Amino acid sequence: MTPPAGLENEQLLELFFSQSLDGFFIMTLDEPVEWGDHVDKDEVMDFVFEHLRLTKVNSAMVAQFNASSADELLGRTPAHFFAHDLTSAKTRWRRFFDQGRVHNETDERRLDGSAFRVEGDYMVIHDAHGRIVGHFGVQRDVTHRYRAEEEIRTSREQLRALAARLQQVREEERTRIAREIHDELGQALTSLRLDIAWLRRRLPRDHKVRPHCASLIERIDGTLRAVRRIATELRPSILDQLGLAAALEWQGQEFGARTGIDVLIEVNAEGAAIPDDLGSSAFRILQESLTNVARHSGATRVEIRLGQENGLLRLEVIDNGVGIRPEQMEGTASLGLIGMRERALASGGEVRVTGRSGRGTTVSLKVPLTAGEAS
Secondary structure, three states, rough: OOOOOOOHHHHHHHHHHHOOOEEEEEEEEEEEOOOOOOOHHHHHHHHHHEEEEEEEHHHHHHHHHHHHHHOOOOOOOOHOOOOOOOHHHHHHHHHHHOOOEEEEEEEEEEEOOOOOEEEEEEEEOOOOOOOOEEEEEEEEHHHHHHHHHHHHHHHHHHHHHHHHHHHHHHHHHHHHHOOOOOHHHHHHHHHHHHHHHHHHHHHOOOOOOOOHHHHHHHHHHHHHHHHHHHHHOOOHHHHHHHHHHHHHHHHHOOOOOOOOOOEEEEOOOOOOOOHHHHHHHHHHHHHHHHHHHHHHOOEEEEEHHHHHHHHEEEEEEEEOOOOOOHHHHHHHHHHHHHHHHHHHOOOEEEEEEEEOOEEEEEEEEEEEOHHHOOO
């Protein structure tokens, strides 16, 4: 393609430079410098920051810095532009000179001192002898995008913190209700059973009320079993009394007895104590994993592994079922998986769910043992 009549390549390049919506600039050293392992890079960088001058800018660059004209920017050095954080700037520039070109985002200051965020591409310019004589850059103001991303990130962190707090409150409430059901309702039913049994023993054998007393005792026994089951489902007392390892073994045995699925439990509880909050999260993740196994996997065997390694708590639930598909891990159909991930994230860890068709599914939790203490 030939340029329009009357316009040479240099003129086209100048038009592109001056009219670009991105900020274009060239900075030139007062004198070339050598760069490499054979020089004192700190000393060279000090020289660069004082003697690398802005020699060419376009109107977009002028606008980015809220300058009245290009003359306000020309002649300025990195020491001027990065006076707010010279140490970090020199560290970045050392990497830039080492690599020769770089794409990054930085926090900069306009001429009025206001902060803005810049995304740019920069390239070192060398002379025929390989010395650095300056650099060329193209940058754009991404302040609005950056702030929007920061607001989204902050909002997510706040929602995650709220979700974690709600989980904690929910667990505390379940513990309180389970205790009240077990202690108060359980004790009341037990007392009622003892009173009816006492009354039954004192009635004549042929008294017509005795069969009713026996029926009442059987119904109370059934209610007591229901009360214990409900209290246990709300919050297993073994988790608070004996800890996570014992609770996992109990849950695995209970799951096997209820579903007929073979359960292999491998627990290595030696090491640092497991904080209560972390133990609760790990136990709930196990429960959700086993629920998924029972509902969806068609598995005949499940392995539950708990251990500690290098300050990390590791929990794995491995089944030999049909295997989870990628589409089953996304969307509203996977709220249980999302809940497990959020519990893990709230504890400073992560949950990974992997599976292959016909090869089963593995749920793996990895979380620092100090996370529960810090929360």
